[in-house]
Amino acid sequence: MNCFYHEERNASALCQVCGKGLCSDCATVISIPICKECLSEHIYGEKSKMLKCIVVGLILGIGCSIIMKNLSGLLFAWVPFGWMALSAITPKVFLVMPIVGWIAYFAIKFVLAFLIGWVALPIKLYRWMRIFNLAKKVLE
Ligand SMILES: [Zn+2]
Ligand SMILES: [Zn+2]
Known part of the structure; x- marks a missing residue:
């Protein structure tokens, strides 16, 4: 070929x-x-993922600040970035779990996402900027 x-x-x-x-x-x-055709769609998907992360992060951060009556709630803004990083490494298995299992799973994932979010956020943003820049050159 x-x-x-x-x-x-x-x-x-x-x-x-x-x-x-x-x-x-x-x-x-x-x-x-x-290929170039699929790249523009891929970039479109990545852009909406990035936007979603930022919007959810802002809502979480501002929401937590209001609930905690403390600006440190803003730290929760990086949770969606940590969450995404975790989703990328956890295998996509849909186990039949009782609801308690799902709550525990989400609680653990949330805590882990909070712990790694501050690292995941700059890495994710850097990667996104990089592929957007590269793609811009190719697609122009
Ligand atoms: Zn070629
Ligand atoms: Zn293709």
């Missing part, structure tokens, strides 16, 4: 979304092999 964009080159990877052949130049635009 040849690269979809460069007919003269051999494909060294396949687009992870649609399976188009990509040469080594085309496959390394961002960290996953993805």
